[in-house]
């Protein structure tokens with residue numbers, strides 16, 4: 191089968207590299223609206239060939255690896271694919287994407303979220319083993335066609351992923367806590383430090399703790415603006431809960447309630463018993 195990838199950045203480029211090792215895939219073609227990214231993708235051998243949008247539409251399997259608002263727009267331009275075509279979106283949000291799949295291609299589409307990535311972006315960020323041994327969430331799979339569901343599962347398994355199925359709305363509630371809130375916090379932490387007059391002197395002291403907590407703030411604002419927009423309600427709710435916890439920590443410190451603070455932190459430590 192011919193696999194076509196729309197968006198040749200971290201996720202699309204890594205998918206191109208991963209598909210090279212899949213016997214069912216005879217060729218990987220790619221499309222990106224940024225000509226520099228097309229060139230880079232070829233230079234790094236992420237795909238076999240760069241093609242036009244019309245040529246890409248003829249692929250047996252189409253991966254959409256572009257920001258989540260772009261995925262919704264791209265789906266509107268794919269309404270004429272043949273019934274046997276499988277379209278797999280790799281977006282970090284799922285409910286808005288699933289809601290906006292044009293009805294005539296509903297069976298063609300498999301809504302997927304690979305739970306893997308990095309803070310880096312663009313073709314140079316692509317990694318051959320990004321997907322190996324990681325989880326991919328397939329949402330509302332019962333609405334996809336049988337062929338499409340089998341094809342998507344086979345491809346994700348062939349690149350070493352473990353499949354989890356979930357309702358799209360439930361996925362978005364969970365993703366708000368496990369991925370979207372941590373990114374918002376990391377951007378906030380970075381801005382809080384940068385807003386200090388002596389930010390440079392503060393940053394001289396940065397060791398592992400600050401680097402770990404601020405790594406996500408390097409992530410692409412183009413991508414995250416659209417994720418925050420699509421998962422706005424769930425993210426706001428998660429932020430409320432986080433703010434409550436931060437306020438609790440603040441008031442325990444303010445009241446010099448060291449025993450209470452110790453218990454609060456001991457409770458948090460239990461997270462790593464189950465993670």
Ligand SMILES: NC(=O)c1ccc[n+]([C@@H]2O[C@H](COP(=O)([O-])OP(=O)(O)OC[C@H]3O[C@@H](n4cnc5c(N)ncnc54)[C@H](O)[C@@H]3O)[C@@H](O)[C@H]2O)c1
Pocket residue numbers: 196197198199200201202221222223224227254255256257258260261280281282283303304305306307308309310311312313315410413417
């Ligand atoms: N980065 C992560 O950790 C991660 C993890 C899981 C899922 N995702 C999802 O994967 C998708 C891609 O993210 P990424 O990290 O690869 O981003 P990226 O910025 O590395 O790559 C996106 C690529 O798509 C191209 N592009 C953007 N809009 C386009 C359009 N309309 N048509 C053609 N090309 C277009 C860009 O030029 C770029 O090369 C997003 O939907 C994101 O939510 C990202």
Ligand SMILES: O=C(O)C(=O)C[C@]1(C(=O)O)C=C[C@H](O)C=C1
Pocket residue numbers: 281282304305306307308309310368369370406
């Ligand atoms: O490890 C990272 O840097 C990531 O941001 C990866 C990460 C996340 O864990 O939040 C980012 C977005 C997703 O859609 C899935 C994975």
